[in-house]
Amino acid sequence: MAxxxxxxxxxxxxxxxxxxxxNMDWAQRYLGQRGLAxxxxxxxxxxxxxxxxxxxxxxxxxxxxxxxxASTAGRYSVITKGALTGAIACSNSGxxxxxxxxxxxxxxIIFEGRAKAPVYLFIDNDDCxxxxxxxxxxxxxxxxxxxxxxxxxxxxxxxxxxGVAGEKGVKFACVVNDMHRAAGRSGVGTVMGSKNLKAVAIxxxxxxxxxxxxxFLKAAAAxxxxxxxxxxTGQGLPAYGTxxxxxxxxxxxxxxxxxxxxxxxxxxxxxxAEAMAEPRExxxxxxxxxxxxxxxxxxxxxxxSTVDRTHYTVAERPQYQVAxxxxxxxxxxxxxxxxxxxxxxxxxxxxxxxxxxxxxxxxFGATLGAAMELFEDxxxxxxxxxxxxVKFGSAKALTDLAELxxxxxxxxxxxxxxxxxxxxxxxxxELSMSVKGQEFPAYDSRGIQGMGLxxxxxNRGACHLRSYTVASExxxxxxxxxxxxxxxxxxLVKAFQDAxxxxxxxxxxxxxxxxxxxxxxxxxxxAACEGDWSVEKLLEVGERVWNLERQFxxxxxxxxxxxxLPKRLLKDAAKTxxxxxxxxxxxxxxxxxxxxxxxxxxxxxxxxxxxxxxM
Amino acid sequence: xxxALNIDPGKCxxxxxxxxxxxxxxxxxxxPSKSRIKVFNFHDQGRFVPYTCTQCDEAWCMHAxxxxxxxxxxxxxxxxxNDNLCVGCKVCTIACPFxxxxxxxxxxKVIKCDLCGGDPECxxxxxxxxxxxxxxxxxxxxxxxxxxxxxxxxxxAAH
Numbered sequence: 187m188a189x190x191x192x193x194x195x196x197x198x199x200x201x202x203x204x205x206x207x208x209n210m211d212w213a214q215r216y217l218g219q220r221g222l223a224x225x226x227x228x229x230x231x232x233x234x235x236x237x238x239x240x241x242x243x244x245x246x247x248x249x250x251x252x253x254x255x256a257s258t259a260g261r262y263s264v265i266t267k268g269a270l271t272g273a274i275a276c277s278n279s280g281x282x283x284x285x286x287x288x289x290x291x292x293x294x295i296i297f298e299g300r301a302k303a304p305v306y307l308f309i310d311n312d313d314c315x316x317x318x319x320x321x322x323x324x325x326x327x328x329x330x331x332x333x334x335x336x337x338x339x340x341x342x343x344x345x346x347x348x349g350v351a352g353e354k355g356v357k358f359a360c361v362v363n364d365m366h367r368a369a370g371r372s373g374v375g376t377v378m379g380s381k382n383l384k385a386v387a388i389x390x391x392x393x394x395x396x397x398x399x400x401x402f403l404k405a406a407a408a409x410x411x412x413x414x415x416x417x418x419t420g421q422g423l424p425a426y427g428t429x430x431x432x433x434x435x436x437x438x439x440x441x442x443x444x445x446x447x448x449x450x451x452x453x454x455x456x457x458x459a460e461a462m463a464e465p466r467e468x469x470x471x472x473x474x475x476x477x478x479x480x481x482x483x484x485x486x487x488x489x490x491s492t493v494d495r496t497h498y499t500v501a502e503r504p505q506y507q508v509a510x511x512x513x514x515x516x517x518x519x520x521x522x523x524x525x526x527x528x529x530x531x532x533x534x535x536x537x538x539x540x541x542x543x544x545x546x547x548x549x550f551g552a553t554l555g556a557a558m559e560l561f562e563d564x565x566x567x568x569x570x571x572x573x574x575x576v577k578f579g580s581a582k583a584l585t586d587l588a589e590l591x592x593x594x595x596x597x598x599x600x601x602x603x604x605x606x607x608x609x610x611x612x613x614x615x616e617l618s619m620s621v622k623g624q625e626f627p628a629y630d631s632r633g634i635q636g637m638g639l640x641x642x643x644x645n646r647g648a649c650h651l652r653s654y655t656v657a658s659e660x661x662x663x664x665x666x667x668x669x670x671x672x673x674x675x676x677x678l679v680k681a682f683q684d685a686x687x688x689x690x691x692x693x694x695x696x697x698x699x700x701x702x703x704x705x706x707x708x709x710x711x712x713a714a715c716e717g718d719w720s721v722e723k724l725l726e727v728g729e730r731v732w733n734l735e736r737q738f739x740x741x742x743x744x745x746x747x748x749x750x751l752p753k754r755l756l757k758d759a760a761k762t763x764x765x766x767x768x769x770x771x772x773x774x775x776x777x778x779x780x781x782x783x784x785x786x787x788x789x790x791x792x793x794x795x796x797x798x799x800x801m
Numbered sequence: 802x803x804x805a806l807n808i809d810p811g812k813c814x815x816x817x818x819x820x821x822x823x824x825x826x827x828x829x830x831x832x833p834s835k836s837r838i839k840v841f842n843f844h845d846q847g848r849f850v851p852y853t854c855t856q857c858d859e860a861w862c863m864h865a866x867x868x869x870x871x872x873x874x875x876x877x878x879x880x881x882x883n884d885n886l887c888v889g890c891k892v893c894t895i896a897c898p899f900x901x902x903x904x905x906x907x908x909x910k911v912i913k914c915d916l917c918g919g920d921p922e923c924x925x926x927x928x929x930x931x932x933x934x935x936x937x938x939x940x941x942x943x944x945x946x947x948x949x950x951x952x953x954x955x956x957x958a959a960h
Contacts, residue, residue, distance in 0.1 A: 254831050255821040255926070282817075289832060342834070365844060393830030414928065424814075475847035479816035484928035486814035490847035509847030 187397045188250035188714040189213055190291045194314055196307055198381050199240065199299030203307070203314040208293050214717050215800070217724075218249035220276045221691035221731035223265035223294060227274070228734060230296075233741035237269045237373070238355070238380040240300040246287065246346070246386065247295075249693020250715050253288035253394035256406045257413055258695035260285045260481025262369075267742070269373030269380070270357045270549065270604050271623040271647040274738040277360070277374045278651070278690060279346075280480030280488075281367030286344035289390030301382035306334065306347070309388040319384035324350060326542045326592075327362040334387045347385035348375040349544030354594025355379065356602030358549035358625075366511025366541040367480065372624060372646050373604075375544050402713035409698075409706050410484050416701035418661070423487035423697065424477050428515035429459035431628075438660055438669065439763020440633025441519065442626060444526045444578050445555040446619045446752075449630050449760040453528025457518050461530055462489070468496040473530055475509045485697060489513060491534050499535035499585050511541050516650070519628035520551025521588075525558060526578035536588040543592025549604055550591055552625035554584065556605040556617050557597075565612050571597040616753050622647035622744065631751065631770040632760040634659050636667070636675040638770035639779055642749045643679065645735035651696060653682035663700055670764065672771040676778035684728035691731060730799045733783075733791050737801075746789030749776060803878050805937035806914075806921060808851050812931035815842055815849035822926035826917055835905065837914040838923045838932075851932055853923070854901035854914040856880055862913070865896030878937065879916040887911060 191208045209226075216222040223245040235241040244266040251259040262284030268275030287295070290309050297307075304319040322330045331345040345363065352359035352375035359375030360368040369375070396402045413419040422430050435441045436454035443451040455461060462474040471492070479486035491512025493500045500506040513521075513534055521533045540547040554576070560566045561576040568575065574597060576583050590598025600608055605618040605625055619626050624647025631638030636655035644652040655678050659669035667674060685704055689696050692711055704721040712719040739748075750756075755770045780787060784795030820836035828835045838853035860880045863871040870886035871893060873879075882902075889909040893902050902913040914921075916934075924934040935942070 255818065255825065285833070289834065391832065391834035393824070393828060393832035393835065395830045399829075410928065477814060478847070478849070479814035481817055482821060483814075483816050484818065486816060486929075488814075492847075508845035510844070 187395045187716070188254070189218065190288060190293045192291050193294040193296060194292050194309070195296045195298070196314075196316070197299050198297060198301040198305065198316070198383060201301070201316055203316065205312075213250075215727065216731060216734075217688065217691035217727050218293065219247045219252070219261065219263050219691050219693055220265065220278070220687065221727060221734070223247035223263065224274060224276065224731065224734055224738065226294070226296065227265055227267075228738050231267065233267065233738050234743060235267060237267045237272060237377055240298075240381070242267050242377060244297045244374070244377050244381065244383075245294055248284050248288045248293055249691055251711065252693035253285045254396055254402070254406070254714060255482060256694060256710050256714070257410045257484040258480065258482060258698055259693050260483070261693050261695055262287060263690065264361050264369040264374040266374055266377045268624075268646065269359075269376035271372050272742060273372070273622050273646055273744060274735045275372035275374050275646050276690070277369035277371050278696075279361070279363055279367050279369040280483070280695060281364030282481045283344045283346045283363035283367070283388065284693070285481045286388040286390045288394050289392050290388050291390070291392045295386065297381060297383060300380065304382050304384050306383070306385040306387060308338070309386070309390070311390060311392055322384050323353060326350065327544045328365060328542050330385050331365060334385060338387070340389060343387050343389045345385055345387045347544070348378050349542060350593045351543045351545045351591065351602065352376055352379035353384075354599070354602070356545055356591060356594050356599075357604040357607070358546040358553075358602070360544045360546050362541060362544045368541065368544070368546070370546045371548065371649065396714040397716050398713045402710065405709040405713045409702060409710055412706055413484055413698065413701050418663070418700040419485045419698065420701075423485050423700070426459035427477065427487045427489045429462060429489070429513060429518055431515045432458035432518060433460065434660065435629060438633055439760060439765045440630045440660075440669070441523050442619070442628065442630040443523045445524065445552075445559045445617065446626070446630060446754050447559070448762070449633055449765060450763050451523040451526070451528075453526070454523065456528040457513075457522040457530050457533055462491065462513065466494050468494050473534060474512060480695070483695065485695075487697060493535045493538070494531045497531040497535070499532060506535065506538060510538050513537050516627050517547035517551070520548045521584060522551075523628070524551045524555035525584055527581050527584050528579075529581040532581035532585050536585050539585075539588040539592050545592055548627050549625045550588065550601065552619060553601050553603075553605040553608060554587055556609055556619065557601060558583070559617055560609070560612055560614060565614055570600075619752055619754065620648055621751060622748055624648045629656055630760070630765075631755055632768050633763060633765035634669045635672050635771055635775075636669070636678055638751055638755065638772045639675055639679045639775040640682075642751055642772055642776065643683075643779060645732070645739055651686070653679045653686060654696070655679060655682055657700065661700075664703065670768060672774045676775045676782055679775075679779060680782050683732050684725050686728070687731040688724040688728035691727065726799070730801060733795065733799055733801060736791060740790060746780075749789055803937040804919070804934050805856065805878070805940055806853065806916070806924060807933045807935045807940045809931050809933075810848060810850040812929045813840060813849040813851055814929055815840055816928065818926040818928060819851060819923035819932055822922040826922040827912070835912070837912055851923075852901070854880070855899070856914075856916070861896040861898060862893035862902045865892045867892060874915070877916045877919040880913070881915045882911055882913060884908070884910050
C-alpha cells in the first residue's frame, strides 16, 4: 500500500501501453518519485544517449505519499536525461495531476521511443490508450488542456502537456499541469516534445490507501499542526508566497541583477510581494487576487494574479485579462532582476506566457539577461534580434521575447537555446550564468556562499531546490549560519542534499521543510509504507539517490571539472551590499565536500562508498 | 442545538483536504472522486468554492425517493441514504435542485452528505476554516459580527 505497486510502460514507437508490477525491492531502497524513477532510468537507458534521441526515456513518477492526506502530498516528477543539460533531470510539480495518476493506480509512467505522429496518452483508470494529438499540435498548454477535457466531455480530467516551445525544441521547455503548475527545469518538456507526445490526460477514481491507516492519520495530523504553527509555513508563505524573499534577498546583497553584473536591484521593491498586494491606479485592485493551494497542501503559497487591464500587454487582448498563476519568487527574479525590468505587470504577463507555452521562466529570464549583455556589449545587434532592442530594463523586450520564445520563433528561437549555447554561438561562453548548462536561480553565491557549492555540485545543473542552504544562511532554518563564510558549508550542503533527495522521493513538497525536519516526515512515511522508515533510513536513501544521480552524470560524460561556477562569480567581486568585495570561495568548499561524500579527489564515488550504500 | 455546515468560499485555497477527509470517512480510502463535498475552481476569477448538501428541511431528494431510502436523522438534521433500501433509481439526483446527491456506479447506490453522524470530517480537515460546523440558527453570526465591526468604525473615526 501507499505505492500502487504498478507502472505503465508506453512504447510510443509501437503505440502500446502495458501495465507492469513495480519493482518493490527498488522501492525499499529508493522510496519513489525522484529516487525510484532515477533507478529505473539508470537501468534502462545508456546515459550517453542524446537527450532528444528516441533511446532516451521519460518517466512521470509519484511518491508513496502522493494522493494521501499528508500535507502537500500531491507531487509528481518528470525524470529523464535533460535536454538543456545532458545531465540527469528531475523536475517536480504540484497541482493535481500527481494525485490523479495515483488514483489511476499508477506509481509511474515510462515513455520510450518516439511516436510517428503527435499523440497524447489518455488514461481512464485501467483503460490506457494513445490518441491522435494532431489537432492539438501547435497549440498552447492552456488550449490543449481545455480541448482534451472538452473532447472527452469530462471537466475532472487532469492534464499535463507541453506548449509550442516543447514541440519546437526550445531547450528549457516544461511539462505544465493544471494550467500553471510546471515540471519546470532542465528541458523535460523538450524531451517530451521530441517523442511527439503532446499531453497526458488522466481520470483516476480508484482511491489511495496506506499500510497502517490509524497511525498514518495521527502522523499526518501532527505534521499539519507543525506547519500551521510555524511562522514561515503558517503565516509568511500563505500571505506573501515565496515572493516574501524579494526584498530580503536584495537587502542581503544576493539578488543577481543584470546577468549577475550586480548583486542588488534598485527595482526590487517594485516587483516584490509587497508590490503585488498594493492597489493599482487603474481599478483600485492589487495584482494579487489570492493565495492558492496545490493538492492536499495546508500551506497554500501559490499566487493567483491579474495583469492591469490597461497595461500594454493585455489592453487589446481580453484572453489575458483573467486571473492565472502569479509570480513566484524565482520567476519574478528571473523575469525582473536578471533582466533589469521593474514593471510588475510586464513580469506577470511574461509569467502567464511562460505557463501558457510551457517554458521555464528561470532559464528564459536568465538567458534573456545574457542576451541583453551581449546586446549592450555590441556582440549582437538589432539585426540579430529581428529589430528588438534587447536592452537591460526593457519591458517590451521581455514581453515580446517571452511570446517569441514560447513559440520558438525569430530571436526567441535563439533565446530558446539557453544561455550556454547562445553565448557560445556568439563567442562569449563566459557570459552564460549557468552550471552544467542550466541557468542559476535567484541567489547570488557571492552573497550566500553555501549556494556556490550547491550550484556547482547540483546533479541537474544550477538549482536552488537540490540543497536550499538559503534556509540556514539567511532564514536561520534549522539554525543560522553566516552567509559570507565558507566554513562548515560543505557539511551543510551535503546534509541538505541528502534530506531533500529523500523528501523529493516521498511525494511531498520540499517547502514543508521550512517547518518539518525528517523527524516530522519519517513517522508519516513509516505509517504509510511497508518496511521500517526511520530518519536514518531516509538519510541513507537520500544519500543513495544523490550518488546514483552522480553516477548517471559521470556515465554521461561529466567529470569533477564540471563542478564549477562561471568566472564572474569566482573572479569578479560583489560591488555593493554586505558581500561587497567577495567572490565565491568554491575552491575552499569543494575538496571538503568530496571528502564528506566519500568521493575521490576527482569527484568519483569510491568503491567503499558505493558498497556502503549497497548500490 | 442543531448544527449546520457553513461555507466561506473566500477562505478556501482549493487544497481538497475536505475531499480527502470525506472520501476517507465514507470509503475508507483517500479518493476525492468519491467525496460528498466538492471544491470548484473558477480559475479565471481566482475563486475556489466548496459545495455540498445543505440538508433542506423539505428535502426534494427525500420526497422524491420511491422506496423511502432517504430519511431524516432527527439528531443531526441530516437527510441520510439507507443503502439497504436504495435501489439506485437516481430519481433523487433528478429531484435535487443543487446536484448534491449523486450516483456511485461502484456500489449502485446514491451518495450524499450525511454530516458524518453529527461531526463532519470536512470541517475538521479544513486548514483555513472555509468550512465550519456551527449553530444552524446562526450560520450568519460571523458575517454579522464582521459587518457590525465595520458599521461602528465610522463613528469611532469621527470621535
